[in-house]
Amino acid sequence: MMNYxxxxxxxMLVTVFVISVIAFVVIQLPPGDFVNxxxxxxxxxxxxxxxxxxxxxxxxxxxxNLVVQYWRWLTNLLQGNMGISFQYQRTVLDLLAERxxxxxxxxxxxxxxxxxxxxxxxxxxAVRQYSLVDYLLSFAGFIFLAVPNFLIxxxxxxxxxxxxxGGVGGLFSPEYELAPWSIGKVLNMMQNMSLAILxxxxxxxxxxxxxxxxxxxxxxxxxxxxxxxxxxxGEWRLxxxxxxxxxxxxVLSTIGFVLPALISGTEITATVLNIPTTGPxxxxxxxxxDMFLAASIIFVLSILxxxxxxxxxxxxxxxxxxxxx
Amino acid sequence: xxxxxxxxTATAPSAVxxxxxxxxxxxxxxxxxxxxxxxxxxxxAIFLILAYLATIFAGFVAPYDPATRSRNxxxxxxxxxxxxxxxxxxxxxxxxxxxxxxxxxxxxxxxxVNPEEKFPVGLFVRGEPYKLFGVIDADVRLFGVAEGGYxxxxxTDHFGRDMFTRLVYGAQISLSVGIISVLVSxxxxxxxxxxxxxxxxxIDNFIQRVIEAIIAIPTIPLWLGLAAAVPxxxxxxxxxxxxxxxxxxxxxxxxxxxxxxxxxxxxxQDFVTxxxxxxxxxxxxxxxxxxxxxxxxxxxxxxxxxxGIIIGETALSFLGVGLKAPTVSWGVLLQESQKVQxxxxxxxxxxxxxxxVVSVVLAFNFVGDGARDAADPFSx
Numbered sequence: 183m184m185n186y187x188x189x190x191x192x193x194m195l196v197t198v199f200v201i202s203v204i205a206f207v208v209i210q211l212p213p214g215d216f217v218n219x220x221x222x223x224x225x226x227x228x229x230x231x232x233x234x235x236x237x238x239x240x241x242x243x244x245x246x247n248l249v250v251q252y253w254r255w256l257t258n259l260l261q262g263n264m265g266i267s268f269q270y271q272r273t274v275l276d277l278l279a280e281r282x283x284x285x286x287x288x289x290x291x292x293x294x295x296x297x298x299x300x301x302x303x304x305x306x307x308a309v310r311q312y313s314l315v316d317y318l319l320s321f322a323g324f325i326f327l328a329v330p331n332f333l334i335x336x337x338x339x340x341x342x343x344x345x346x347x348g349g350v351g352g353l354f355s356p357e358y359e360l361a362p363w364s365i366g367k368v369l370n371m372m373q374n375m376s377l378a379i380l381x382x383x384x385x386x387x388x389x390x391x392x393x394x395x396x397x398x399x400x401x402x403x404x405x406x407x408x409x410x411x412x413x414x415x416g417e418w419r420l421x422x423x424x425x426x427x428x429x430x431x432x433v434l435s436t437i438g439f440v441l442p443a444l445i446s447g448t449e450i451t452a453t454v455l456n457i458p459t460t461g462p463x464x465x466x467x468x469x470x471x472d473m474f475l476a477a478s479i480i481f482v483l484s485i486l487x488x489x490x491x492x493x494x495x496x497x498x499x500x501x502x503x504x505x506x507x
Numbered sequence: 508x509x510x511x512x513x514x515x516t517a518t519a520p521s522a523v524x525x526x527x528x529x530x531x532x533x534x535x536x537x538x539x540x541x542x543x544x545x546x547x548x549x550x551x552a553i554f555l556i557l558a559y560l561a562t563i564f565a566g567f568v569a570p571y572d573p574a575t576r577s578r579n580x581x582x583x584x585x586x587x588x589x590x591x592x593x594x595x596x597x598x599x600x601x602x603x604x605x606x607x608x609x610x611x612x613x614x615x616x617x618x619x620v621n622p623e624e625k626f627p628v629g630l631f632v633r634g635e636p637y638k639l640f641g642v643i644d645a646d647v648r649l650f651g652v653a654e655g656g657y658x659x660x661x662x663t664d665h666f667g668r669d670m671f672t673r674l675v676y677g678a679q680i681s682l683s684v685g686i687i688s689v690l691v692s693x694x695x696x697x698x699x700x701x702x703x704x705x706x707x708x709x710i711d712n713f714i715q716r717v718i719e720a721i722i723a724i725p726t727i728p729l730w731l732g733l734a735a736a737v738p739x740x741x742x743x744x745x746x747x748x749x750x751x752x753x754x755x756x757x758x759x760x761x762x763x764x765x766x767x768x769x770x771x772x773x774x775x776q777d778f779v780t781x782x783x784x785x786x787x788x789x790x791x792x793x794x795x796x797x798x799x800x801x802x803x804x805x806x807x808x809x810x811x812x813x814x815g816i817i818i819g820e821t822a823l824s825f826l827g828v829g830l831k832a833p834t835v836s837w838g839v840l841l842q843e844s845q846k847v848q849x850x851x852x853x854x855x856x857x858x859x860x861x862x863x864v865v866s867v868v869l870a871f872n873f874v875g876d877g878a879r880d881a882a883d884p885f886s887x
Contacts, residue, residue, distance in 0.1 A: 193716075193719075197716060197720045200717050200719075200720035201720045201723065204720065204721070204724065208729075208732040208736075211735070212735055212736045325869070327872060328865050328872060329861075330818045330821065330864070332825060333841075333861050336841075337861075339847065339850050340850050438722070438723070442723060442725040443726070446727040450826070454845075464731060467735075468734065468828055469735075469828065471735055473732075473735065476732050477732060479728065480732050483724075483725050484723055484724040487725065
């Protein structure tokens with residue numbers, strides 16, 4: 183176990199390194215360097231002396247080669263200095279500290295929601311293969327897999343206005359927007375967040391449900407199931423005790439794909455629903471080519487998925503003795 | 508390649524007993540037979556072929572020019588009728604004209620059916636002139652109403668432009684992005700995956716880590732970050748290709764994984780050893796024996812990758828960092844209807860593109876599923 187954890191963290195470090203290179207490329211790609219963009223945002227009335235420009239360029243090492251620049255950026259990053267956002271005139275770290283908790287507060291419950299809902303549905307679908315419910319669930323699964331999150335969000339907004347006469351979106355309803363914290367406000371926030379979780383989770387549920395169904399169907403045709411049945415074990419007890427336990431672990435290991443998809447979904451859905459996660463921040467940063475901010479958000483989100491996958495892998499190894507170390 | 512072995516003919520004696528020589532069926536034909544049995548996949552494939560044909564003959568399929576403005580702004584879709592207001596049946600269907608009033612409070616246009624105005628709808632009607640394929644002069648449209656009338660099957664937008672027409676022209680962009688991006692991913696994936704699988708060692712290790720890193724990065728944020736580099740003042744065609752490249756830069760990973768896995772598995776097969784013993788060169792083995800054998804898997808992966816790319820383009824344009832206004836794509840159409848008022852009061856502006864995206868993605872998923880089952884030799 184310890185060995186596995188060490189080897190796995192070594193792998194994780196390499197992945198993090200590659201991600202940091204990609205994030206750096208994202209910073210470098212737009213034409214012009216960040217001092218130019220910085221000057222462009224300052225041009226409203228501020229006079230910048232030539233000395234100041236030279237100082238800025240030296241501070242970011244812009245006149246040195248890319249490798250040196252990358253190294254400087256990375257070491258700064260590891261010390262928590264992610265640079266400044268030109269658009270907001272604040273440090274990136276500050277902005278992230280403000281927005282990231284909400285991204286997590288939506289993504290983590292969504293991940294739990296996806297597995298909590300998809301696994302039972304998948305089990306039911308597999309056990310009652312070719313029944314009406316199975317067909318309906320498979321059909322719904324196909325549809326939800328095809329409808330992107332942001333469209334579901336638009337539909338939710340439409341339904342909200344049309345049939346409930348109220349706006350959907352934002353973290354708080356208007357009456358709580360400026361109110362001081364109270365139990366009502368917390369409940370209101372949770373209500374708005376659960377809508378977001380529902381919207382983001384649907385495609386994850388649809389995908390995971392199908393995997394669970396397929397895995398369990400494979401197990402159900404195994405000889406050991408027949409044996410247990412012949413020995414007189416009750417059907418549901420048998421299913422839950424053996425094939426489900428076998429089928430569930432590869433399903434849980436899909437988290438490496440599910441987690442990035444959920445974060446993607448959170449960001450775009452939050453933009454449509456106007457929830458102040460890192461999503462709208464990233465979109466703004468990209469639109470105004472505030473690349474320090476944009477790349478830092480991408481980097482931090484990716485690191486979070488890597489860490490999430492790492493933790494779930496360790497848990498899987500701990501829970502499933504068949505996985506070789 | 509597949510020669511019927513003796514035991515198989517023994518269990519199925521009729522083929523030989525009737526004096527019919529056992530045919531050699533190519534794997535490709537076997538796959539086609541299996542695919543054909545998947546009814547939903549076949550129906551979806553036909554739907555997709557029709558959709559792509561519609562984009563090629565866009566001028567013919569669309570009743571108007573995408574830039575033509577009618578005086579009806581924000582007009583809802585017109586229903587096709589066979590029975591008129593007194594219940595009489597008409598063999599030729601017709602649509603009612605609109606009577607426009609303004610909501611005195613919001614000043615937004617309110618349309619009511621005008622029973623006095625009826626425009627018969629016909630097929631192959633002469634309409635606005637257009638250039639087929641951009642060169643041939645033509646003025647026959649698939650459907651439409653006679654001059655003086657108007658027919659907006661999917662309503663009109665804020666400039667009074669026909670939404671159905673814009674959906675057809677939007678399909679040109681949205682559907683081609685999927686195909687071309689996937690071809691770019693195919694080349695990238697085959698080459699990189701092939702190198703990874705063939706050379707092994709530290710090269711393989713390095714490429715695998717890069718792929719893992721790309722998979723770990725949430726797609727939409729990375730796409731956003733890369734799209735930020737596309738200069739806003741580029742002409743539409745350049746932007747189109749830039750977005751194409753951005754989309755392919757991420758989606759090659761799945762192809763590369765499949766290609767690598769197949770290369771690794773095939774490398775050890777007897778027929779490859781046989782070819783090597785015969786003195787076939789490395790390039791010949793790759794081109795003649797390995798690539799044809801992994802193509803079916805790669806094609807399946809690609810079919811399943813197209814929906815993601817179409818959704819990606821739609822999402823980027825919807826967020827305003829992909830393609831932009833003079834270009835028409837489904838994402839651009841959705842972007843124009845992003846305001847809460849439009850979502851609420853003019854739902855046809857987003858329902859149209861939404862239905863298009865979802866039905867195409869659904870169809871590609873079904874075709875991909877059917878193809879996967881057909882390509883899997885162990886599937887029932």
